[in-house]
Amino acid sequence: MSDGVAVLVLDRSPRNALTPGFADALVAALEACGRDPEVRAVVLTGAGGVFSVGADLSDGPDALGRLVDADGGDRPGYREPAGRVTAAMGRLDVPVVAALTGDAVGGGATVALGADLRLAATGTRVGFPFTRLGVSPEGASTHHLPRVVGPGRAADWLLSGRLVEAPEALAAGFLGAVHPPDDVLPAAREWAGEVARRTSPAAVAATRALLRAAPADPETAAAAESRTLVELVRGPDCAEGIAAFLERRAPRFAPRSVGGDP
Numbered sequence: 001m002s003d004g005v006a007v008l009v010l011d012r013s014p015r016n017a018l019t020p021g022f023a024d025a026l027v028a029a030l031e032a033c034g035r036d037p038e039v040r041a042v043v044l045t046g047a048g049g050v051f052s053v054g055a056d057l058s059d060g061p062d063a064l065g066r067l068v069d070a071d072g073g074d075r076p077g078y079r080e081p082a083g084r085v086t087a088a089m090g091r092l093d094v095p096v097v098a099a100l101t102g103d104a105v106g107g108g109a110t111v112a113l114g115a116d117l118r119l120a121a122t123g124t125r126v127g128f129p130f131t132r133l134g135v136s137p138e139g140a141s142t143h144h145l146p147r148v149v150g151p152g153r154a155a156d157w158l159l160s161g162r163l164v165e166a167p168e169a170l171a172a173g174f175l176g177a178v179h180p181p182d183d184v185l186p187a188a189r190e191w192a193g194e195v196a197r198r199t200s201p202a203a204v205a206a207t208r209a210l211l212r213a214a215p216a217d218p219e220t221a222a223a224a225e226s227r228t229l230v231e232l233v234r235g236p237d238c239a240e241g242i243a244a245f246l247e248r249r250a251p252r253f254a255p256r257s258v259g260g261d262p
Contacts, residue, residue, distance in 0.1 A: 003193050003196055003197070004038060004039060004040035004041065004192075004193070004196030004197075005039075005040065005041050005042075005043060005189055005192040005193050005196055006033045006036070006039045006041070006042050006043070007042075007043045007045065007185075007189070008026065008029050008030070008033075008042060008043070008044050008045070009045055009046070009047050010022075010026070010044070010045070010046040010047065010051065010052050011046075011047035011048070013048075014053075014056060014058070015048070015050045015052070015053040015103075016046050016047065016048065016050055016051065016052040016053065016108070017052070017053060017054065017055060017056035018052055018054050018055060018081050018082055018085075018106075018107040018108065018111070019055075019056065019067075019081065020067065020070070020071045020081045022081075023081030023082065023084055023085050023107075024081075024084065026085050026088075026111075027084050027085055027088040030042070030085070030088040030089060030092060030096075031088060031091075033092065033094070034091065034092050034093070034094070034258065035258055036258070037255055037256045037257065037258050038256075039094060039256075040094055040192075040195060040196035040199075040201060040204075040256060041094050041095050041096075041097065041192035041193075041195045041196050042092070042094060042095070042096045042097070042192070043096075043097050043098075043099055043185070043188045043189055043192050044096055044097070044098050044099070044111070044112075044115060045098070045099035045100075045101055045184075045185055045188065046100070046101050046102065046104075046108075047101075048102075049101055049102045049181070050101065050102035050103050050108075051098070051100045051101060051102055051103060051104040051108050051112060051124075052104060052105075052107065052108025052111060053103060053105045053106060053108055054082070054105055054106025054107030054108045054109070054110070055067060055081075055106060055107055057133075064133065064135065068080065080107075080138050080139070081107060082106075082107035082108075082110040082111050082138050082139040083110070083138055083139035083140065085110075085111050085114065085139070086110060086111060086113070086114030086139040086140060086144075089114040089115065090114065090212060092208075093201075093204075093205035093208065093209070093256075094195075094201075094204065094205070094208075094256070095116040095117070095192070095195055095204065095208060096114070096115040096116055096117075097115055097116060097117040097118070097119065097188045097191055097192055098111070098112040098115035098117070098118045098119070098188075099119050099120075099184050099185045099187070099188035099189075100112060100118060100119065100120035100121060100124045100126075100175075100184065101121050101124075101181065101184060101185065102121060102123070102124055102181075103124060103125045103126075103127075104120075104124065104125075104126050104127075105125070105126070105127045105129060105163070106127070106128070106129055106130070106133075107138065107139070109126050109127055109128050109141075110128070110137070110138055110139035110141050111139070112126070113139070113141060113144045113145060113148065113174075114139065114140075114144065116208065116211075117176050117191065118174060118175050118176060119175065119176055119177050119178075119179060119184050119187050119188050119191070120166050120169065120170075120175050120177075120178050120179070120184060121166075121178070121179060121180065121181040121183075121184045122166060122178055122179070122180055122181065123166065123181070124166045124169075124178070125163045125164060125165055125166070126163070126164045126166075126169050126174060126175075127157075127161065127162065127163040127164060128141060128145070128157055128158050128161060129161040129162075129163075130158070130161060131158070131159060131160070131161040132161035133161075137158055141158065142154075142158065145157065145158065147214075148172075148173055148174055149172040149173055149174050150172075150173075153172050166178050197250065198250070198251065199253070200237035200238075200240075200241060200251070200253045200254075201237075201253060201254070201255070201256035201257075202232065202235065202237050202253075202254070202256075202257075203232055203237060203238075203241075205256075206228045206231075206232060209228075210224060210225060210228060236254055237253050237254060240252060240253055240254075241253070
């Protein structure tokens with residue numbers, strides 16, 4: 001970690017496949033970031049020119065069935081591996097930016113969808129091929145994807161299971177930007193670093209919670225925003241932010257609090 005930005009790298013052969021154990025290790029890493037008051041943003045990327053291709057299907061036609069059985073799929077409240085990762089992202093109070101160094105498919109696309117922002121290398125493809133495998137989407141994809149790309153486009157991507165090229169994903173709003181392969185991770189770090197340097201940890205946490213819980217109707221959203229605004233406007237970060245703006249200097253916000261911190 002440097003300058004408040006933690007970088008987590010998916011690095012597992014083959015092609016960063018998302019096994020239950022690998023997913024649980026990623027959950028543990030995200031939770032460690034959440035407990036570290038020095039972490040202000042997380043960058044999630046992949047090694048080897050790929051982000052993640054999701055489950056490893058090389059073991060044969062019953063690969064997914066055996067994976068779910070071994071993972072305890074019959075347990076009450078079961079969450080599949082990618083769903084556990086996106087849930088861990090949701091519990092953080094710092095933003096997550098996914099730097100897609102290559103294809104994000106299946107569980108890899110689900111994990112990327114759980115991030116707050118996605119940047120990609122040119123040539124990246126995104127796909128939710130679940131229907132082509134005879135299964136349904138995972139990890140709250142049916143909730144998140146319509147909010148990111150709109151219901152019509154989400155229906156296209158989820159029902160067809162087709163691979164989506166980077167230009168289409170960018171135009172749809174799934175991607176925030178597309179960069180040359182060598183530039184995507186530095187761009188993600190730059191965005192995360194700007195958050196770490198320039199924003200109030202308390203305000204970012206509150207805003208992220210509002211975004212993730214945003215209801216369908218604007219009146220309920222406005223009421224939640226008003227309650228949060230009243231709480232924050234009376235705090236020290238608001239006074240510091242305004243003072244920094246007026247004095248044309250970088251703000252000096254209070255450190256991010258975690259766990260039992262006051």
